[in-house]
Amino acid sequence: MASEYLKYKSEELTVKYNPKICIHAAECVKGLPKVFNPKKKPWVEVGNASADEIIEVIKKCPTGALKYESINKNKNEELNYVPDIKVTKNGPLFIKGNISLINSDGEEVLNEGRIALCRCGASENKPFCDNSHYKVKFNG
Ligand code: SF4
Numbered sequence: 001m002a003s004e005y006l007k008y009k010s011e012e013l014t015v016k017y018n019p020k021i022c023i024h025a026a027e028c029v030k031g032l033p034k035v036f037n038p039k040k041k042p043w044v045e046v047g048n049a050s051a052d053e054i055i056e057v058i059k060k061c062p063t064g065a066l067k068y069e070s071i072n073k074n075k076n077e078e079l080n081y082v083p084d085i086k087v088t089k090n091g092p093l094f095i096k097g098n099i100s101l102i103n104s105d106g107e108e109v110l111n112e113g114r115i116a117l118c119r120c121g122a123s124e125n126k127p128f129c130d131n132s133h134y135k136v137k138f139n140g
């Protein structure tokens with residue numbers, strides 16, 4: 001589920017990470033390797049950059065696997081993204097905006113700012129992409 005976030009804290013900032021929806025797009029590692037380093041434990045070192053630098057990189061995570069809470073920022077900033085839908089080659093749909101996911105009973109099951117939705121049909125964490133599109137060699 002999208003709500004299972006690990007937390008990494010400094011005085012100013014809490015970085016939240018959900019490994020179940022991370023598809024290793026690596027925007028975080030490329031953007032700020034001194035903070036996001038999968039070869040280290042913990043892999044997120046919140047003290048190695050300013051809160052603003054970290055927030056800028058977190059906003060680029062396409063799946064919402066990385067989020068933040070800052071003592072200085074509006075916590076609902078997540079939902080203020082300009083709506084955007086991107087179809088990735090042979091991969092998921094990246095969606096940004098105030099996203100509301102409704103189940104077949106009409107109940108809202110998720111309200112997020114960024115998600116990656118499976119397009120290949122093979123994800124074991126539907127409706128989210130879990131990178132299974134590589135395994136099944138999805139062509140689309
Ligand atoms: S940018 Fe997001 S999806 Fe990509 S590796 Fe980092 S946490 Fe995972």
Ligand code: FES
Nearest residue numbers: 118119120129132
């Ligand atoms: S598109 Fe990534 S698992 Fe289906």
